[in-house]
Amino acid sequence: MRDGVPVLCTVDSAIVRYLALNRFAKQVDLFDSILGIAPSYNMPRAVRRLKGHGLIETLIGDANTHLGYRLTRKGLHYAEKIMLIPDSVLKSRPAFRSQYDHDRIVNEARRILSESPVVSDFITEAELRASQEKSWRDHIDSNNRDWKVPDAIFKLMTKKGVLRVALEVELSQKAKARYAKIMQAILISRQFDVVFFLCKDERLQSLIYREVTEARAKNPMVKVSQRSNGIYFSTLETLRAMKTDAPWSGEENRFTIREIEESFSKK
Numbered sequence: 623m624r625d626g627v628p629v630l631c632t633v634d635s636a637i638v639r640y641l642a643l644n645r646f647a648k649q650v651d652l653f654d655s656i657l658g659i660a661p662s663y664n665m666p667r668a669v670r671r672l673k674g675h676g677l678i679e680t681l682i683g684d685a686n687t688h689l690g691y692r693l694t695r696k697g698l699h700y701a702e703k704i705m706l707i708p709d710s711v712l713k714s715r716p717a718f719r720s721q722y723d724h725d726r727i728v729n730e731a732r733r734i735l736s737e738s739p740v741v742s743d744f745i746t747e748a749e750l751r752a753s754q755e756k757s758w759r760d761h762i763d764s765n766n767r768d769w770k771v772p773d774a775i776f777k778l779m780t781k782k783g784v785l786r787v788a789l790e791v792e793l794s795q796k797a798k799a800r801y802a803k804i805m806q807a808i809l810i811s812r813q814f815d816v817v818f819f820l821c822k823d824e825r826l827q828s829l830i831y832r833e834v835t836e837a838r839a840k841n842p843m844v845k846v847s848q849r850s851n852g853i854y855f856s857t858l859e860t861l862r863a864m865k866t867d868a869p870w871s872g873e874e875n876r877f878t879i880r881e882i883e884e885s886f887s888k889k
Contacts, residue, residue, distance in 0.1 A: 627704065628675040634668055635705070638677055641693045642701035642712060644729040645748060646681050650689040651726070655733055657845060672697075672741050689722055711749055720885065727791050728773050731820055733830060735776065738879045740886075744776040756797045764806060788814040792830060793822045801830070806836035811846040819855045827855045834873070
């Protein structure tokens, strides 16, 4: 403790930083996120230590279900003042019900994709909505009906330039009318160039692929629009197993993040 502020070791600092950027985590998420940590590292002890400092607390869901950990208000203040994490990132504290699994997978996707040097500025929906900075919405007219806040947005550097990618995590089937609205919004949105659908399984991936195809063929707004954003698919199991080698399959082609990385080293 120095001047009333706890002095944290490297691992404890990494835990606080991860919780600040991702809003919550289970112990397994913390293990996976900290590079170089020994398999025998005593994570429960680190959690108890940070609780003792008043920086983290247990995240409780319905029926007193233990969902993981989040920063306390003191922890948020520490992350902002000591770690210099922007206040806009820290504004949303989770109090989960049905969104827990969904948001945890968004965080997992961020961790995997952000390992690549061609992926940057990964911002989740919660951060977009909580942000007090207007840069994300300055150019969005209040009457613009094509805007849909995606589950995340990130930048993807390619040989042809930087693409703004929207990530949509799909874990369950929606009503057809709901899909019609979603597909119209994402296909003609000017706020991103490409959409990655990360699907629970291949059945759901096939269903969403059919909805995209139908929207392109039948939706009048999509047919007359000058926009036609690229759509790519992968499954959660594939991304977890293959990481940046996971294929993202589009309507006409497929690629991996690793292939994009390697394209920069080719002459």
